[in-house]
Amino acid sequence: MERIIFYILAFIMIFFAIKAVSSRKMLRSVIYLLFVLIGISGIYFMVDYSFLAAVQLAVYAGGVIVLIIFSVMLVHHIELKLDATSLKQRIIAATLSVVGILLTLYAIFTYQFSPAENSIIIEVEDIGRGLLSVDDGGYILPFEVISVILVAVMIGAIVIAKGKKLEQ
Amino acid sequence: MIQGISIYEILTITTTLFFIGVYGFLTRKNLITMLLSIELILNASAVNFVVINTYLFPENLQGVFFSIFIIAIAAAETALAVAIIINLYKLVTSVEVEDTETMKY
Numbered sequence: 249m250e251r252i253i254f255y256i257l258a259f260i261m262i263f264f265a266i267k268a269v270s271s272r273k274m275l276r277s278v279i280y281l282l283f284v285l286i287g288i289s290g291i292y293f294m295v296d297y298s299f300l301a302a303v304q305l306a307v308y309a310g311g312v313i314v315l316i317i318f319s320v321m322l323v324h325h326i327e328l329k330l331d332a333t334s335l336k337q338r339i340i341a342a343t344l345s346v347v348g349i350l351l352t353l354y355a356i357f358t359y360q361f362s363p364a365e366n367s368i369i370i371e372v373e374d375i376g377r378g379l380l381s382v383d384d385g386g387y388i389l390p391f392e393v394i395s396v397i398l399v400a401v402m403i404g405a406i407v408i409a410k411g412k413k414l415e416q
Numbered sequence: 417m418i419q420g421i422s423i424y425e426i427l428t429i430t431t432t433l434f435f436i437g438v439y440g441f442l443t444r445k446n447l448i449t450m451l452l453s454i455e456l457i458l459n460a461s462a463v464n465f466v467v468i469n470t471y472l473f474p475e476n477l478q479g480v481f482f483s484i485f486i487i488a489i490a491a492a493e494t495a496l497a498v499a500i501i502i503n504l505y506k507l508v509t510s511v512e513v514e515d516t517e518t519m520k521y
Binding site for chain 2: 261294303330331338340352361364368387
């Protein structure tokens, strides 16, 4: 059963990822990317990290995609098609990507992974304790740095998007 | 871990997603669609962190933390990039890569 669901998810993700990078209508490729992100959150659900899946759904499907759709609507006419890339450039990019895939898969399949036998269900409170602990292996410092980054990005986005008016 | 699915299959899928993102980044000429490709690349690597954590070291949580940080940084990057793109559109009325050839000074 889980095999079938996983293969369906994998097919959806690969198919819509290809559509997202090749569709010539911009808004459609954003929606295809949304399907890929939802598929990834499905993978998180299947490996029992429900917190991460919820974060993925909330931040990506709820935040990032809406932001990108807004920017598409602000700068682009929906009926307009994007210029097609030249065939030469597409062939070069596809060759590079396929070579990269083959190299990485060769490296993965020749390495002997030793999967752990037991599987532990991670509680959300473990993640919270780990993020806020100041002991060895605690992640309080990067957590704080992330919060500073988010504040800086908020201010920076306002200043940049507001443009020249702020200087006068 | 997922019953009946080995780590190789999931790594194959994330590798494919990563290089589809690379392909999109190389072929697209529009800033917003390039941003979409970057989102694909970041997501594929975040899944890799989680999968390696849950298959090889299930008693640790490092992969989850790094995925959370990747998601936070990707969201911050998107917000800033969208602000820059909108400001650029006000200046040159285009978001194509070829038209953005001058810097401020």
